[in-house]
Amino acid sequence: MAGRALARAASPVPSTATGDARIPVLKTYKLFVGGAFPRTESGRSYLVSAADGLPLANACRASRKDLREAVRAARGASAGWAARTAMNRGQILYRVAELMEGRADQFTAEVAAAEGLAVHAARATVGRAIDRWVWYAGWADKIAQVLGSANPVAAPYFVFTVPEPTGVVGIVAPETSSLLGLVSRLAPVLVGGSSVVVLASGSRPLPAITLAEVLATSDVPGGVVNILTGHREELVPVLAAHVDVDGLDGWGIPDDLRTAAEISAADSVKRVARRPAGASDARFDWLDDRATERPEWIAAFLEMKTVWHPIGV
Amino acid sequence: MSNDRALAPSAGRAPASWGLGDGQAIPWEYAAAPESRDVVRLRERYGLFINGRDVDSWDGGSFVSVDPSTEEPLAEIAKATPQDVDRAVRAARRAQRRSWGDLPGRERAKYLFRIARILQERSREFAVLESMDSGKPIRESRDVDVPLAAAHFWYYAGWADKLEYAFPGRVARPLGVAAQVIPWNFPLLMLSWKIAPALAAGNTVVLKPASTTPLTALLFAEVCRQADLPPGVVNIVPGPGAIGMAMVSHPDVAKVAFTGSTEIGKLIQKAVAGSGKALTLELGGKAANIVFDDAALDQAVEGIVNGIYFNQGEVCCAGSRLLVQESVADDLIGRLKDRLATLRVGDPLDKNTDVGAINSRAQLEKITELVASGVAEGAELYQPACDLPDRGFFIRPTLFTNVAQSHRIAKEEIFGPVLSVLTFRTPAEAIEKANNTAYGLSAGIWTEKASKVFAMVQAMKAGVIWANTFNRFDPTAPFGGYKESGFGREGGMHGLHAYVRLEDR
Numbered sequence: 001m002a003g004r005a006l007a008r009a010a011s012p013v014p015s016t017a018t019g020d021a022r023i024p025v026l027k028t029y030k031l032f033v034g035g036a037f038p039r040t041e042s043g044r045s046y047l048v049s050a051a052d053g054l055p056l057a058n059a060c061r062a063s064r065k066d067l068r069e070a071v072r073a074a075r076g077a078s079a080g081w082a083a084r085t086a087m088n089r090g091q092i093l094y095r096v097a098e099l100m101e102g103r104a105d106q107f108t109a110e111v112a113a114a115e116g117l118a119v120h121a122a123r124a125t126v127g128r129a130i131d132r133w134v135w136y137a138g139w140a141d142k143i144a145q146v147l148g149s150a151n152p153v154a155a156p157y158f159v160f161t162v163p164e165p166t167g168v169v170g171i172v173a174p175e176t177s178s179l180l181g182l183v184s185r186l187a188p189v190l191v192g193g194s195s196v197v198v199l200a201s202g203s204r205p206l207p208a209i210t211l212a213e214v215l216a217t218s219d220v221p222g223g224v225v226n227i228l229t230g231h232r233e234e235l236v237p238v239l240a241a242h243v244d245v246d247g248l249d250g251w252g253i254p255d256d257l258r259t260a261a262e263i264s265a266a267d268s269v270k271r272v273a274r275r276p277a278g279a280s281d282a283r284f285d286w287l288d289d290r291a292t293e294r295p296e297w298i299a300a301f302l303e304m305k306t307v308w309h310p311i312g313v
Numbered sequence: 314m315s316n317d318r319a320l321a322p323s324a325g326r327a328p329a330s331w332g333l334g335d336g337q338a339i340p341w342e343y344a345a346a347p348e349s350r351d352v353v354r355l356r357e358r359y360g361l362f363i364n365g366r367d368v369d370s371w372d373g374g375s376f377v378s379v380d381p382s383t384e385e386p387l388a389e390i391a392k393a394t395p396q397d398v399d400r401a402v403r404a405a406r407r408a409q410r411r412s413w414g415d416l417p418g419r420e421r422a423k424y425l426f427r428i429a430r431i432l433q434e435r436s437r438e439f440a441v442l443e444s445m446d447s448g449k450p451i452r453e454s455r456d457v458d459v460p461l462a463a464a465h466f467w468y469y470a471g472w473a474d475k476l477e478y479a480f481p482g483r484v485a486r487p488l489g490v491a492a493q494v495i496p497w498n499f500p501l502l503m504l505s506w507k508i509a510p511a512l513a514a515g516n517t518v519v520l521k522p523a524s525t526t527p528l529t530a531l532l533f534a535e536v537c538r539q540a541d542l543p544p545g546v547v548n549i550v551p552g553p554g555a556i557g558m559a560m561v562s563h564p565d566v567a568k569v570a571f572t573g574s575t576e577i578g579k580l581i582q583k584a585v586a587g588s589g590k591a592l593t594l595e596l597g598g599k600a601a602n603i604v605f606d607d608a609a610l611d612q613a614v615e616g617i618v619n620g621i622y623f624n625q626g627e628v629c630c631a632g633s634r635l636l637v638q639e640s641v642a643d644d645l646i647g648r649l650k651d652r653l654a655t656l657r658v659g660d661p662l663d664k665n666t667d668v669g670a671i672n673s674r675a676q677l678e679k680i681t682e683l684v685a686s687g688v689a690e691g692a693e694l695y696q697p698a699c700d701l702p703d704r705g706f707f708i709r710p711t712l713f714t715n716v717a718q719s720h721r722i723a724k725e726e727i728f729g730p731v732l733s734v735l736t737f738r739t740p741a742e743a744i745e746k747a748n749n750t751a752y753g754l755s756a757g758i759w760t761e762k763a764s765k766v767f768a769m770v771q772a773m774k775a776g777v778i779w780a781n782t783f784n785r786f787d788p789t790a791p792f793g794g795y796k797e798s799g800f801g802r803e804g805g806m807h808g809l810h811a812y813v814r815l816e817d818r
Binding site for chain 2: 310
């Protein structure tokens with residue numbers, strides 16, 4: 001790579017086209033942990049290339065220690081996030097959509113570069129990602145009414161069942177769909193009230209870090225979302241085995257790591273969500289609202305709590 | 314201790330203790346009230362139930378189920394082999410594809426209603442057999458296990474033709490063959506929790522009862538025949554744990570449901586890892602039963618007793634850790650000891666028996682070992698001075714005070730009539746201690762203050778919370794755990810979810 005300059009990942013407009021001689025400021029892509037943007041403690045990075053092979057930027061290659069720090073941050077933020085009122089959580093996630101809208105051009109450029117999409121296709125993808133936040137945000141104060149129940153037991157007790165967040169969920173984001181796929185898996189877990197540690201797409205990690213910048217400036221409390229970039233073969237086993245992770249979304253786990261990850265997950269009886277049978281990461285249609293806007297994806301990381309109380313005077 | 318003191322409240326106020334709980338026997342006697350065993354006609358030998366028929370095991374092997382209250386053998390039972398598992402799974406798969414899966418929901422419902430009715434009709438037979446095989450008191454098998462088992466079939470029967478209302482916007486499809494492995498503490502009830510929702514949703518099942526309690530499952534096979542259930546829809550393969558692993562690992566099984574220990578649950582989760590099989594686990598527990606100083610203490614005592622001595626404490630959701638607010642601890646423990654002194658331990662078939670036999674020698678040894686660890690680690694043991702039968706697997710109801718959170722009896726699931734008492738000062742401390750466990754199945758809260766009930770309900774990391782009651786169950790009420798107590802729910806609409814694949818409408 002010697003002598004080959006990093007392309008600008010963040011601008012839809014090449015600087016030379018503007019005709020001025022200004023040298024652009026390149027962005028350093030870092031991790032997102034506990035609401036801050038640290039570099040990896042390991043000091044490692046890896047070169048991220050665009051779909052056309054041009055170098056885009058260096059991304060942090062997170063270490064096991066970074067992952068443990070991210071889990072610690074998620075656990076720390078977990079109780080507070082779970083305790084937010086449903087309406088408040090909904091508004092916070094809606095605000096993520098608001099902020100993404102304002103940065104739509106930046107996301108479009110990054111997604112186009114990362115995924116090799118034409119600008120109009122990238123713009124459609126970004127628009128759908130924004131809409132997906134809106135769709136899931138709206139569930140915040142409805143999911144309990146759809147999934148909860150009043151239970152007519154055959155005895156004088158008042159008995160009801162309510163969903164509660166699972167806690168800390170590890171999300172192995174889709175590898176191919178760097179932004180829309182990530183948002184489609186992240187939003188349902190967040191709206192359910194869990195906090196998360198995300199392993200961003202390994203080969204296309206940059207839009208996830210830009211999403212982190214949106215999350216950092218929205219009202220999502222620090223630590224509720226933590227995003228790591230790096231090598232999956234290095235990080236997935238650690239995430240799957242971490243005993244303070246309550247659930248694992250294994251959508252993006254490469255096939256050769258999947259069984260081992262699920263075996264590790266069993267050591268702490270993690271709830272595991274998977275890609276539907278037959279679905280491929282590379283060919284999944286994230287633009288399909290029917291396939292991706294699913295209350296089941298929220299329910300995957302909810303726990304049902306049943307409460308009994310006697311009726312009497 | 315004289316009766317004078319026991320019967321004379323001091324200073325016009327009920328004393329903290331009536332004086333019974335000082336280790337002496339209760340000063341009155343009960344007449345025996347045995348339930349007749351005649352209603353049960355035991356066969357000398359039971360086969361496996363595969364494809365609607367009573368068949369021998371592939372290698373002709375068998376094992377014996379004993380009555381844990383007498384240690385006498387009850388019957389010889391064919392011991393399933395992996396070849397039998399394969400036969401059973403193939404029968405279930407054929408039935409799912411050829412008859413059951415395509416049967417309209419309203420017709421499936423009628424079979425389930427039939428089963429519910431037959432269970433009700435033969436309830437006494439089931440209750441007596443359950444108590445003989447498991448050691449649980451007839452009062453419980455008669456009033457809890459069997460009626461609830463029938464109620465589960467009744468409840469899920471009604472869902473079989475209404476699945477579209479359980480999952481709005483989705484079409485619920487059966488998963489296929491369900492492999493179900495159940496424990497020995499509620500043999501018939503766990504069977505019904507597993508089979509009823511599976512069948513309602515259009516699945517067929519291969520079920521393995523525990524090796525110490527196979528008899529009511531095999532009597533249930535007779536019920537299936539009486540109901541004219543199509544062959545292969547329900548298959549029952551008694552055998553050791555290895556047979557359970559063969560079932561869950563079978564490639565033609567689409568769904569695995571397990572109730573049992575967390576240790577085995579983890580092995581099962583590993584066995585199905587990467588297979589894409591649907592899995593629900595209902596595992597162990599170490600429930601906190603929390604009594605505040607503003608609780609109705611006498612009611613709390615009943616709830617504590619029901620929480621830990623019901624079914625000899627062989628209950629995954631048993632209230633095995635009593636957390637009592639320090640200011641009422643002495644009072645409550647005094648009342649509790651009094652109450653323990655009145656518990657009747659003995660013949661499971663006696664209608665007065667409160668605490669029956671421990672299910673097996675192995676389980677009794679495990680309990681005894683943990684009780685010894687409690688003493689060795691410095692907790693203070695209390696057992697009432699009741700007589701135990703000469704034969705059989707019995708242990709006195711046991712209570713430990715001065716228990717620290719680090720003691721094994723405060724951390725490990727004992728699965729026996731052993732209560733560990735800890736104290737707390739503030740609600741925050743109660744929450745901290747209650748949640749300080751890898752388990753999260755159930756919890757109890759005792760206070761007369763409603764807002765405190767709900768604050769505690771929200772704070773407890775547990776799937777079932779009983780407030781001012783304990784150990785209540787109903788087919789309409791979802792049951793299952795948080796954390797290492799498992800995932801998925803049994804009961805209610807949520808219980809159906811474990812047995813369906815949702816497709817877009």
